Amino acid sequence: MACETRIVQCTFYYPQLPLHKYHQSGDLIIGGIAYYAGNVASEMLFMEEPLPTLTEPFVIVPKHYQHITALAFTVKYINENLQILPNITLGFHIYDSYGSSMRTYHATMLLLSSPERFTPNYLCDNKKNLIAVVGGLDAKISIDMATLLNNYKVPQMVPHEAVQYEGILSLLLHFRWTWIGVIVIDDDGSGERFLQTVLPKFSQSGICYAFIKRISTLSSFAEINEMLEDGAKLHNEVMSSKANVVLFYGESNSMFILRWFPYFSEHPPSLPRGIVWIMTAEMELTSMVYQKDWETEIFHGALSFTIQSKNLPEFKTFVEGRNPSNTKEDGFIRDFWQQAFDCVFPDPTVGDVKGNVCTGVEKLESLPAPFFEMSMSGHSYCIYNAVYAIAHALHDMSSSRVKHGAMEGRRGLKHQIQPLWQLHHFLKSVSFNNSSGDKISFDQYGELVAGFDVINWIVSPNQTFHRVKVGRTDPRQGFTIDGDAITWYSWFNQSQPLSLCTERCHPGFRKKVKEGEPFCCYDCIPCPEGKFSAQEDMNDCSKCSDEEYPNKNQDVCIPKDISFLSYNEPLGMSLACSALSFSYITALVLGTFMKHHNTPIVKANNRDVTYTLLISLLLCFLCALLFIGRPEKVTCLLRQTAFGIIFSVAVSCVLAKTITVVLAFMATKPGSRMRKWVGKRLTNSIVVSCCLVQVGLCILWLGSSPPFPDVDMHSVAKEVVLECNEGSVTMFYCVLGYMSFLAIISFTVAFLARKLPDSFNEAKFITFSMLIFCSVWLSFVPTYLSTKGKYMVAVEIFSILASSAGLLGCIFAPKCYIILWRPQLNNREYLIRNKA
Known part of the structure; x- marks a missing residue:
């Protein structure tokens, strides 16, 4: 058996969790790292070498199953499209990262190993044919993947986050929300980088912060009490602040923590006043299994930035036809089905099953939106575009080789892309319109040229949830927003919320900053004689032109009268x-x-x-x-x-x-x-x-x-x-x-x-x-x-x-x-x- 050495071998131990995987064979394999389940470790003292069969509790995020479905859907439709790679079939291998660095490394090594057995650092028989890897959902997972994949020059796609931050700033300035709160989930340093790099830019544009709070993710059951105590303090500070807008920065699992927020109050699960939540693109309205019946109305009227996407009717049809009986290779669907529908599949090795029995014919469209959505989400749309970008890059590579008289066909292309980094050149220069008409391309830095949609969350007490697109931010077209289309939290009585440290200075007045307080907190003083201010919150008053002078209220300039000593006066x-x-x-x-x-x-x-x-x-x-x-x-x-x-x-x-x-x-x-x-x-x-x-x-x-x-x-x-x-x-x-x-x-x-x-x-x-x-x-x-x-x-x-x-x-x-x-x-x- 011929084996190719990849890196220096190392040995590590990991908790024995169910191995969620989804394999589909093909001439060329696309790898995928999903964040489907997560484990919460209990406190352990390693006084001796742990057993390899060590097990840990884990929880499933049902909504993330759509990301797995999106990759399978895209590969299926590419294989059926005779215009792209007509003589090549794509396959995929998807593994679960479980939201931990250890399991992410393990899943990445599985992608790089032989398909039959896990042999770290070796590729035997050269049957893997891995060409690219799609994932992961969080920046932390992507960084962990890159630690290993960079050694092999495996192509990776990362959207440009600066566009999103510019969009958030434009949103704040559009509604003149200058006094906001910031909550940051900081578990891998990304939150701190956000505080150090992005917030100063916001300040330069006139944004002030009523509070800036860091929240750590829950890594063990022993930290639950501490989290509840810190959460109660945070709840009191947020509710006592004059800031009606709170920017929440976090990864996909941050929503699980935010779902706890209304339960920190003395009278859960309600809030004494309304809040406009602004959320980054990594976050979706998601529920853990134990949060299925939790209150979601507090997110009514929230504004979320999501990767620009369009509805694909074919995807809904594809999802409706999936169930555990017709997807035998899918190692994720059984656990998803049991958690989502609160049922158990019969097991011959176990006696009578307690609880509901899964029939396999339950309807996915019956699930609440925090559990699963039939329409493609922004994250799934990004996976869809990533797979299509890989397919077009391979197609361009194949066309280039044919043009120069190189080998064609399955065997030829499979050998032409070795080593993997040869795909980089074609991936960076790829440009195409996907099936929904969106243009997909990369800039000179290899970053995906993509914008973000501004989504208004509409949540009802009966868990009904839908999104309304109210704006977008795009590197080519800039920022647009339709304020009239936004549904605000009921506490604001459908009027546009204000989020200010002090009342705005009316025309005819100017701002005077209070010493020792942020520059958004100021007094309003009248303009000096001979000057005016025509807008609210002017830093200084202006002089009229030589032909004009301020009116009595000093808020507008009016033409001067022509004066000379006349016989008529x-x-x-x-x-x-x-x-x-x-x-x-x-x-x-x-x-x-x-x-x-x-x-x-x-x-x-x-x-x-x-x-x-x-x-x-x-x-x-x-x-x-x-x-x-x-x-x-x-x-x-x-x-x-x-x-x-x-x-x-x-x-x-x-x-x-x-x-x-x-x-x-x-x-x-x-x-x-x-x-x-x-x-x-x-x-x-x-x-x-x-x-x-x-x-x-x-x-x-x-x-x-x-x-x-x-x-x-x-x-x-x-x-x-x-x-x-x-x-x-x-x-x-x-x-x-x-x-x-x-x-x-x-x-x-x-x-x-x-x-x-x-x-x-x-x-x-x-x-x-x-x-x-x-x-x-x-x-x-x-x-x-x-x-x-x-x-x-x-x-x-x-x-x-x-x-x-x-x-x-x-x-x-x-x-x-x-x-x-x-x-x-x-x-x-x-x-x-x-x-x-």
Whole structure:
């Protein structure tokens, strides 16, 4: 007998459990490691070598029998399909892992040994023809299998878990569940890896954790009391938490532990409030035999991620035709039948059978869903795709060899795939559509490109259970969910559950994190002035665009009003009327003076300068109209320059009149040399020279940085202000400063001459007028700088009107009084009479 040495031989002992196996012969064999039964070890002290006949109690998981059926179903339909491997038949060898590492190693070695006998490390007669292995259900089983299979380069298929975790995160963010609980089953380190790698990514996306609890699996009967104590503490913490959503991470057997959860309460098996359970793809609603009648309604409304699958009617037909009488090679079905239907098959070696007798014709569709389902589950669908992927890879290999003239047929292909790792190349590049239309392929890392369905569990008190597909997450199409199709736990009254640490911050508020607490726990504070928040739970408030401003509630931006000093509004209308009224009064004064052109009071102190002053005051009142109305290019150029030049003319005239008064009184002294300075030439020179300086400043201003129409978005919160930008602020204050300089000189000279002896001392009136003028423009600067928008323009207009009215009233009102109402005083003797 020729034997091929595989690995170094080792000896180990394992408990003597019933060997569950299912063999079907074929040219090529697909291995399968199932998780059908589990054993719970009792505490033992190995003081001496254990006997090989040592037995341990075990429990069967009836629902996992579907995985075995799925592999047999797929192989049958591939063999019947003439389009795939037409000259080759597939077979399979399936063994039970019993959920333990020891039995997984044993089952794996059985796959690698001769079919007739268990000879570890040897393959005799080369009759095994093992090409690939499908399984196991849990990550722990897969890792144990890989420990041995990696040595032989046996192909294995593993779905990409990152897609599932991204889907769970998308689900939490979609429903805005930011405050959740996490329960992790940690028996092989996978739970800890989940905590260390996945949960931090969730936190980066805004998820916080009310609690994170680790639960160990039950490995011996001695741990039951400890499990009940820990479970009671966990139950109390979950029920007292404000988290309505609990993410449960675990393997397939984790559901057995979760089924205990309602029985941890003081009043089992009910929960004082609802919980939305989110479960990973490894978990299904499964029952141990002793949990057949246990409460399942607590899982009503749960959301589970399962491997994407479609219903296959052929599979249901295949399952309906199975029973212990027509599946003699199936070493699993008798135990499954007895546990599922609570009956016993007659045994000739035993006397009368106590209890129900199995007839073999019981109906599988009568079993409750936690025990068995007729439709293909996600795990079974994955097995179905795995077997088809192997078949297509073999078919591609066969086609490739035929293309290159290699051997064909059963014997040829059987020898062409030795060693086993040659199948890897074809398996990684395989791409096909299965019978349900789903595309099956692998990425560049050899991982199965597959998505996950989001399933809503609908559970009734009578153990009725069905799944409703409400969404999916796919590496190609992303995450989708139909929230309206979800049936929630009855405690939530069919409204979407909330799971928050604190109530959401409404629009107009922002979050402020509480010190010492997770970032999901926060206070809500109003947005600061000028900012808004249009959505809930904003970390910070935002500014509106320049054309908008926040409303009163600070939850939306509304367009700003266009603002400028208009003739249509009361303020603009009143200022315009005032300017026109003062202009009319000035014109009347000018007309009065021209009518009494030759009277002494008009001729006194240079009649031409008086007319020039009146005309400049008339223009000052009228130039105020340039500041009212929509700013245009021309008006912006004329506003400040015209105002500055005209006012400079007016103030220069006042200065000339003041200096003339002083010189006139000085010239009356005997022997005075001032007589030659008294006359029109001096006054005209003063007016012209002072005005030319201001004109030069304005020309320099217009040539370097002229004013222009502008839009102010920021000065007034609720308005877009149309204004004239001064261009150069320095030149604006230079023009204003020069005018103030002339006014101060006029005021100073007039103040010194206020007590000159005369019955009509014009210097006294000039002093009052310049006092008003200076007071107005000194108060103008701070007032102008403290106001915004159109009110800045209004302040300047008011200053123009007030200062001009002060000059008009103080200088010309006394003269008009004498001209109109005291004409007898309008003579030369009165004007020059010495009061002394």
